[in-house]
Amino acid sequence: MPKLHIIVGSTRPGRVGLPIGTWAAEAAAQHGGFEVELVDLADFALPVFDEPNHPRTGKYVHDHTIRWSAKVGEADAFVFVTPEYNYAPPPSLVNAIDYLHSEWLYAPVGFVSYGGVAAGTRAVQVLKQLVTTLKMVPIPEAVAIPFFAQFIEDGQFQPSPELEQAAPLMFAELLRWTTALAELRANRPAAAVPPVSAAAK
Ligand SMILES: Cc1cc2nc3c(=O)[nH]c(=O)nc-3n(C[C@H](O)[C@H](O)[C@H](O)COP(=O)(O)O)c2cc1C
Numbered sequence: 340m341p342k343l344h345i346i347v348g349s350t351r352p353g354r355v356g357l358p359i360g361t362w363a364a365e366a367a368a369q370h371g372g373f374e375v376e377l378v379d380l381a382d383f384a385l386p387v388f389d390e391p392n393h394p395r396t397g398k399y400v401h402d403h404t405i406r407w408s409a410k411v412g413e414a415d416a417f418v419f420v421t422p423e424y425n426y427a428p429p430p431s432l433v434n435a436i437d438y439l440h441s442e443w444l445y446a447p448v449g450f451v452s453y454g455g456v457a458a459g460t461r462a463v464q465v466l467k468q469l470v471t472t473l474k475m476v477p478i479p480e481a482v483a484i485p486f487f488a489q490f491i492e493d494g495q496f497q498p499s500p501e502l503e504q505a506a507p508l509m510f511a512e513l514l515r516w517t518t519a520l521a522e523l524r525a526n527r528p529a530a531a532v533p534p535v536s537a538a539a540k
Contacts, residue, residue, distance in 0.1 A: 340372070340373060340374045341372070341373055341374070341415035341416060341514070341517045341518075341521070342373065342374045342376065342413055342414050342415050342416070343367055343373035343374065343375050343376070343414065343415070343416045343417070343418065343510075343513070343517075344376050344378045344410075344411070344413070344414040344416075344417050344418070345360055345363050345364045345367060345375065345376070345377050345378065345417075345418045345420060345451075346360075346378045346380065346417060346418065346419050346420060346432075346435075347359075347360035347377065347378065347379045347380055347381070347420050348380060348419055348420055348421040348422070348428065348429055348431060348432030348435070349380075349420075349421070349422050349429050349431060349432070350380050350381040350429075350431040351429075351431075354422075355422070355453065355487055355488075355491055355496075356420050356421075356422060356453075357379065358491065358494060358495055358496040359420055359451060359453055359484065359487070359496045360377055360379070360420040360451070361377060361496070362495075362496040362498065363418060363420055363451045363482070363506065364376075364377040366503070366506035366507070366510070367418070367506075367510055369507075370506070370507050370510035370511070370514075372510060372511070372514040373415075373416065373510070373513075373514065373517075376413075376414075378410060380431055380432065380435050383403060383406065383407050383410070383435070384403065385403055385404075385407060385431075385434060385435055385438060386403070387430075387434060388434055388437050388438060389401060390404055390438065393440075394437070394438060394439050394440035395440045395441075395530065395531035396530050396531070397440070397441060397529055397530035398530075404438055404439075407435065407438055407439065408438075408439055408442055411439055411442040411443065412441075412442045414446065415446065415517050415521065415524060416446055416447050416448070416449075416513050416514075416516070416517040417446055417447070417448045417449070417475075418448065418449045418450065418451055418509075418513070419432065419448060419449075419450050419451070419466060420450075420451045420452075421450060421451070421452050421453075421459055421462050421463065421466065422452070422453055422454060422459055422462065423452065423453075423454040423455075423457065423459040423460075423461055423462035424462070426457075426461040426462070426465075427461070427462055427465050428462040428465055428466050428469075429462075432466075433469065436469060436470070436473070440473065440530075440531065441527055441528055441529055441530060441531070443470070443473040443474070443475050444473060444474045444475070444523075444524065444527040444528075445474055445475070445476075445520050445523040445524040445527055446475050446476070446520070446524055447475070447476045447477075447478060447513055447516035447517055447520055448470055448475050448476065448477050448478070448513075449477075449478050449480065449481060449509045449510070449512070449513045450463045450466065450477070450481045450482075450483075451481070451482040451484070451509075452481065452482070452483050452484065453483075453484035453485075453487040454484075454485070454487065455485070455486060456485060456486070457485070458483035458484055458485035458486075458487075459483060459484065460483050463481065463483070476516055476520060478509070478512050478513055478516060480505075480508050480509040480511075480512040480513075481505070481509055482502055482505045482506050482509060483505075484498075484502060490502070
C-alpha cells in the first residue's frame, strides 16, 4: 500500500493546523487506499534554512536535515495542511520544502487549507507554483476550509458535511496519481547531476 504523509505546515504554538491535520489523517485512513502518517513539522524543529549546499546535491551536513530527508523520502504521496499567512503559505512550510530536493520529486500532493473568506486557497496557489519546481504534481481536488473557527470545538476539528465529502474525493484522485507516478518516483535520482550552474549553461 502506498505511503501518504499528511504534513502539518504550521508550527505556531496553539495552531489550529494540528487538529485539522489530525482530522485529515483520520479521513485518509478511512479512505483506505494509503498507509497514513501524520507528520508534524513542529517535531522536526527545522531552523531557517542553514545547509551550506544546494539541496539538489543531497549533501546535508545537519542532523535536522538528515532526519527530515529520511522522513520525506519514505512517502509516496503528500497532503500539505496549510494556513494562509498574508495570502501566502506559512514560512515554516516553505522552509521545510526548501530544505530538500530529490525527496520531493515526482510525488503527487493534495492540499487541506484553512483561513477566513478565502479558506487558505491563496496560500495553496502559491504552493502549487513552488512544488512544480520540485517536479511534484499538485492536484486540484482539495479540502478548503473557510472561516475555520466555526469548525473548532474544544480544540477538535468538527467538519461540515461538505468538508467531509471533499476529503475522499481528494484522496481518491491522489491515489490515482500516486499509482501513475510510482515508477518515476521509485527511480528518482538521489542527487542532481550535473549541478545547477552547469545545467544552466
Ligand atoms: C502572520 C499571519 C498572517 C495571516 N494572514 C492571513 C491571511 O492572509 N488570510 C487568512 O485567511 N488568515 C490569515 N491569518 C489568520 C490565520 O488564518 C489564523 O491565525 C490561523 O489560526 C493560522 O493557522 P495556524 O493556527 O494553524 O497557524 C494570518 C495569521 C497570521 C499569524
